[in-house]
Amino acid sequence: MWLRELRIHISAAPTTAGSFTLTLNSVDGADHNLVVYSIDPSTASTTDVFNNDLDLLLLAGDALNIAYANADGRTIGVQMIFE
Numbered sequence: 001m002w003l004r005e006l007r008i009h010i011s012a013a014p015t016t017a018g019s020f021t022l023t024l025n026s027v028d029g030a031d032h033n034l035v036v037y038s039i040d041p042s043t044a045s046t047t048d049v050f051n052n053d054l055d056l057l058l059l060a061g062d063a064l065n066i067a068y069a070n071a072d073g074r075t076i077g078v079q080m081i082f083e
C-alpha cells in the first residue's frame with residue numbers, strides 16, 4: 001500500500017510553537033523508522049496543509065504515527081490518502 005497524500009486542517013492558526021509530525025514505525029525495526037513529514041503550523045499562521053508528494057510504500061506491519069501537542073486546543077482534521 002502507498003501513502004500518497006496528507007491533508008491537515010486546523011480550526012484556527014496556532015500561536016504556540018509545536019511540530020505536527022507524521023512518523024513511520026517500520027516493521028523492520030527502530031533503525032528503519034523515519035519522520036515522513038513535519039511542520040510547525042505556528043510559524044506561518046498555518047491552518048491548511050496539503051502534501052501530495054509523499055509516495056511512501058508501506059509494508060505489512062508498518063505503522064504510521066501522528067503527533068501534535070496542540071497546546072492551543074485547536075480542532076484538527078487529518079486525512080491520509082492511500083493507494
